[in-house]
Amino acid sequence: MKSGTSYDIVKIKDLLPPISELMARHGHETRRVGTAMFMRCPFHEEKSPSCQIDDTLGKFHCFGCGKGGDAFDYWQNARGLNFQDSLAELAGIAGVGPEFHGQGRNYVKPAPRIKQTEKSPDPLTGPTLAMWRAACDSLASDPKEIARIAKWRGIEPAAITFAARLGLMGSYDYWGTRREAFLVEMPSAIGLVPVSVHCRLAPRSRGNETSDKASWRFDPSKCGSWPFLIGDPAAADHIFLLEGQWDALALVSIMGWHLKERWPRIAVIGLRGSTSGAKLLLHEINPAAQLFAIADADGAGARWFEEDGLLDILHTRVKHLHAFWPTTSKCDLNDLVKSGELDRPTLLAFLQPLMIQRPKPRPPTFIAWCKEHTADPDPIGRAATYVRHDKGKPTGRRPLRSWEGHWRKCQVPADLHADLCLLWEHYRATC
16 A cells, blocks of 8 residues: 555644734734734725634634634635645644655555535525526626636637536626636435535635635535536446536537537536545446546646545446546646647547447337337328238348338339338438
8 A cells, every 4th residue: 555644733733833923924914902913804805804813722703704713724715725735834834744654554545535524515595596597697698708718718608608508607796796606516315406606716806815826715605625517427428527617618618518409428527625526426427437537737636546546436436437647737627728738639539549439229120110100190100000010021121122122012002102101211210
């Protein structure tokens, strides 16, 4: 078994500087009011300080927006990181290195899973769901906003419109500002149910005070990182697993699936956050499907390939699995598409030899098809009944000329012969 790493969280908490000092590193000034310290909340815009900091307890709480927690909560949200990356950065600040575990008996790398105590979020209903549907309609009917997003992400405008009309992407009002947002859904006994909205906050915007990195927020917040789904993995022949909503949309865009009259038997999944992979395993997945996993060229993508990691588990859930980790300066599939390093012909040439197509069912013979249509109204039903009861008819899969020769030999009436020819054409068009 591969070696692993872990951190002593209690030790990190003991050696971290006061939480007010951590906030000061991001340029937030504190102000003492009596025995308490206050500052302007880093997670929403305000004129007067309403965020209280308690260095003794190592906690903060904003009376304006309700955000609060300890140093780990602050660092993770302020930096837009997942918990593991946030923990690693705080360990560096505290001067605590990771502990290395070798192949001893006491170390077993746990498979990604959801804590048993985690409470499932409530589904979106009533006004909240209506607000999200209005956000999707707003985006679908706004060509300027669609063009802006399409140019920024390098995605076809029609793919953005497609996602909006499906109710998966919208122009959402969050903290008084319109923002790009995606729907969060989770599986239930009645299928997928909407539980939250994933809003993108640009750098230095309301709710994201950092100047160099965009971040994401859930609304309602207690949702967790459920995967972003396009299509049904329980019924798909081919499943594509990527990191993030933009990668999922970029793949749909470059493959042109959004332009088809009917969505093919394909599911596109965009993971988001550190727990998204574990929550993917709660979804029903077609065991006969072929899965293509395209990771980001970063540390999070590398973790997919660890022993007993996400790909090892998925390999036991599907019939075929192909996994790719781009070795390029570009980080993810959306970057590759936007930069022009990856186009549709290149991707098709790469994927098509690997994609196992489901064999098409053989159509019924003309005789078997006629047996199913004897109850049809005239003239189809009358002609099908004649074929069914004709004892000297040809057998097997014969061309039309064989049937026409047989009908001439039987000297069928002209009107019946015309009906029989019409029946044959109907069979060809149907099968």
